[in-house]
Amino acid sequence: MSIFSTLEGVSSTVFSNIFIQLPYPEGDLSGQTVIVTGSNQGLGFEASRHLLRLGVEKLIMAVRNLKKGEAARQELLQSTSREESSVEVWPLDMDSYVSVKSFASRAAALPRLDVLLANAGLIANTFTVSEEDERTITVNVVSTFLLVALLVPKLQESASKFNITPRITIPNSALHYIASLEQLDPQNEGGIFESLNNKEATNMAGRYPLSKLLVLFGVRAFADQFAQSKAPLVIINTPNPSFCKSQLARETDNVGLRVGEKLLARSTEMGSRALVHAVMADEKSNGQYLTNCHIHSPSCIVTNGKGVLIQEAFFKELVTKLEKIAPGVTSAQSSSLGLSRKNQDV
Numbered sequence: 001m002s003i004f005s006t007l008e009g010v011s012s013t014v015f016s017n018i019f020i021q022l023p024y025p026e027g028d029l030s031g032q033t034v035i036v037t038g039s040n041q042g043l044g045f046e047a048s049r050h051l052l053r054l055g056v057e058k059l060i061m062a063v064r065n066l067k068k069g070e071a072a073r074q075e076l077l078q079s080t081s082r083e084e085s086s087v088e089v090w091p092l093d094m095d096s097y098v099s100v101k102s103f104a105s106r107a108a109a110l111p112r113l114d115v116l117l118a119n120a121g122l123i124a125n126t127f128t129v130s131e132e133d134e135r136t137i138t139v140n141v142v143s144t145f146l147l148v149a150l151l152v153p154k155l156q157e158s159a160s161k162f163n164i165t166p167r168i169t170i171p172n173s174a175l176h177y178i179a180s181l182e183q184l185d186p187q188n189e190g191g192i193f194e195s196l197n198n199k200e201a202t203n204m205a206g207r208y209p210l211s212k213l214l215v216l217f218g219v220r221a222f223a224d225q226f227a228q229s230k231a232p233l234v235i236i237n238t239p240n241p242s243f244c245k246s247q248l249a250r251e252t253d254n255v256g257l258r259v260g261e262k263l264l265a266r267s268t269e270m271g272s273r274a275l276v277h278a279v280m281a282d283e284k285s286n287g288q289y290l291t292n293c294h295i296h297s298p299s300c301i302v303t304n305g306k307g308v309l310i311q312e313a314f315f316k317e318l319v320t321k322l323e324k325i326a327p328g329v330t331s332a333q334s335s336s337l338g339l340s341r342k343n344q345d346v
């Protein structure tokens with residue numbers, strides 16, 4: 001992490017949260033079907049409320065706790081006066097590949113899919129493993145891109161059938177500016193994921209920023225593939241809602257964070273406007289990091305020569321991992337997804 005990159009991340013968050021009010025989402029989403037993961041609370045819940053207000057025909061709330069999901073559904077229906085049938089609650093546990101795959105199979109039977117807001121995420125305090133990686137990496141990165149890859153065919157099919165441009169939005173964070181690159185060196189023995197699974201070499205305080213940096217690399221790589229593909233365009237982007245008062249840091253006992261939250265954090269309603277803006281953004285947002293509802297340069301550690309090499313190595317490993325989890329998820333659609341042989345040849 002460079003001092004300039006850290007200063008940029010910190011100053012942009014302070015400036016945004018003190019001086020910037022995000023535009024209230026406007027527009028017409030009638031007829032659209034939207035999936036929002038982690039929508040029972042926080043940013044996902046507030047984004048869902050905006051999406052319903054803007055007229056989505058069907059909102060699928062993808063949650064790991066159905067009781068919490070149903071309570072949130074009732075609150076959404078009440079506050080938006082929408083009809084019962086406009087919101088469904090489906091189970092999705094991002095700690096489990098089986099759950100992600102069964103969710104995607106169910107979504108494949110939807111008549112149409114316009115948007116995936118892959119919002120579910122966490123900050124973990126301790127190093128624990130779920131599936132084959134440290135939990136933050138499994139939830140924020142691997143399962144998130146597994147869900148993306150599994151839903152691409154449905155999004156592309158909907159694009160052809162309904163003449164639409166579907167969107168995939170994954171929240172990011174200015175904390176990616178302070179991510180340490182040590183465990184991302186492609187030269188590390190065993191590669192990037194193996195390095196990230198080295199408990200002794202892991203500082204959990206830096207794990208969440210690192211996960212959001214990996215989201216940026218993944219979004220940029222998927223966007224390149226989508227842009228090159230002959231299949232209908234699917235837009236993928238990664239907006240930063242900035243520091244918001246939510247349950248995200250519930251596992252941490254960092255006093256500085258709690259004080260910072262009181263003094264500086266936005267409401268989740270305000271932050272959710274950034275997510276809804278990204279969901280409604282046009283082709284120019286494909287592969288982009290957005291801040292305050294504008295396309296913004298990510299950290300130079302993403303775009304410089306070393307970042308380009310890390311992105312390439314990470315994406316190769318990610319594609320291999322996704323293929324192992326769900327054989328054919330990338331190669332069977334390689335012509336539509338546009339995944340080049342280079343990316344699979346690892």
Ligand SMILES: NC(=O)c1ccc[n+]([C@@H]2O[C@H](COP(=O)([O-])OP(=O)(O)OC[C@H]3O[C@@H](n4cnc5c(N)ncnc54)[C@H](OP(=O)(O)O)[C@@H]3O)[C@@H](O)[C@H]2O)c1
Binds near residue numbers: 043093094241
């Ligand atoms: N808050 C911020 O300052 C901030 C800033 C930048 C980016 N973001 C990003 O915004 C997104 C939403 O965060 P938030 O602030 O709204 O946090 P939050 O209030 O903690 O909400 C996170 C949501 O993700 C769900 N989730 C966590 N682990 C899951 C799993 N294994 N399977 C399924 N769902 C899971 C949670 O479900 P449960 O309720 O069941 O735990 C919850 O619904 C995250 O991607 C976060 O990284 C947040």
